[in-house]
Amino acid sequence: MVISIASGKGGTGKTTVACGLASVTNNCVYIDCDVEEPNGHILLKPKITLEESSYKIIPKINNDLCNFCNKCTEVCEFNALLNFKTEIYLIDELCHSCGACTYFCPQKAITEVKKENGKIRIGETSDNILFYDAYLKVGEASAAPLIKKVKNAYKGDGPIIIDSPPGTSCSMLEAVKDSDFCILVTESTPFGFNDLKLAINVLRQINIPYGIVINKYDENFSLLDEYIHDNQLNLLLRIPFRMDIAESYSKGELPTETVKDYKVMMLDLLEKIKKEIVKKEYA
């Protein structure tokens, strides 16, 4: 069972819900895929047992073998290679590690080397949640390859909870793809509502079933409720806006431990999702 938590808009409460859900799911694995700004460790407080560098593959041109024929610059769709006639220069921020230049070089002058793009950490929390997160190296542009790496770092089964980065582009897609179910966390504002619709579009494209959690719920913003009702979307949970939840989060506390009734909400959420996944398997 792989459950991902995404949102479109940032700061709606993805990590709070993901960590809350992890804390009520027995023997689960939590993977923080927000590699630009991972925050799950702040709430879950894992003991980190392993930390290792992650690498992306980039081409290395042997200028002694190269005859500057331009083939590599032609096949590179990302303009990452520049031919200065005495040197082929790589702009590695633009390299997508596709391997085409290496493959097509007629002189066999290109080899592939590793370049650090971040680090992956593995740990465990005091209540036996297996914990994974990753840090994109500051200055490194592309997050998706590291997201893929940290997801693949865990090989076993068992319930897996994936905390997605915000947005609706390649990073979010990489995080949520292959999930059995995705929880979209939104909030009672036009911003949350607008970005929810964008996130729903992504999930529809890749056929992932989803349900909605409205965080910081405010009944005065009825547009969101009406939209969910009119489109028969699956509303899983409403979490009211409450100062005690905001304060608890600001201190980095896990709300299931410190906020009255949060644990009940998370248990209820887990049960609903389990039912949804069973429904999907029978369908």
Next chain:
Amino acid sequence: MPDKHYKQIVILSGKGGTGKTTVATALSEIAEAKVVIDTDVDAANMHLVFDYYINSEYDYYGGKKAEINSDKCTQCGICESVCRFDAIKEFKVSRTSCEGCGFCFRVCPDDAISFYESKSGVYSECELEDQSKFYYAQLLAGEGNSGKLVSEIKKKAYEQVKENVKWIIIDGPPGIGCPVNASLSGVDFVVIVTEPTQSGLHDLKRLINLLKIFKIPSGVIINKYDINTDMSNSIEKFIRPEGISLLAKIPFDKKFIKAIQNSKSIIEYDHAYIDTFKTIWNDIQKVILN
């Protein structure tokens, strides 16, 4: 090269949801002689608050996509074996997984793969009520290359910038990755909007490290500072030795949420905030022009 006649500021945060757009819209409404650009192309929100009309819309082509022609395909499987993005399965290309590298297209022995420009977003050139230009974009669902779209929309804005423009105000995306890098290029000053939470501070530190690489000066606004005054103090303590000025501390006020719910900027919703943001804007100008 002569100095440009305008200064560019971008509003960033690292962590999402700290109030970037709230601050950016308020500052935009106060600033005169400006151009406004929303570079959160994944999930743009400024247009939900502004009154504007669209002058022109442009399609954005972020890259190419491969497609297998099943009539010509002999199912040799070479394309699948070279694709590093797991985009080819059962002799079909997944549009959402395809990175547009063209490796499969070039390697196919049967010439069965086409490789075509693909529309991956739209962006609009708009005019606000005071006739300032406003640009925003929308990446299509699940598309990559958001950084390139940010660069493209900024380029369009620069092309059309008028002589009398003094400020370009850019609402940035969350995170510290490719769209953020693109939003930072050419910028004179970064306004960082953070919140007094553990995550806010954690993400602020990573953003500040990024800004050191780009060597761009910045100032910090602590939004909702009174939710946790201890954390706010920690943030102040952290930025001081970094040489980063504290631009403002904004208290938690439900009116900010109400303003968004009514699709209004905070200063339009509650005029009492006009002075608050005027002061912030004056302070920002002072810091930049010094």
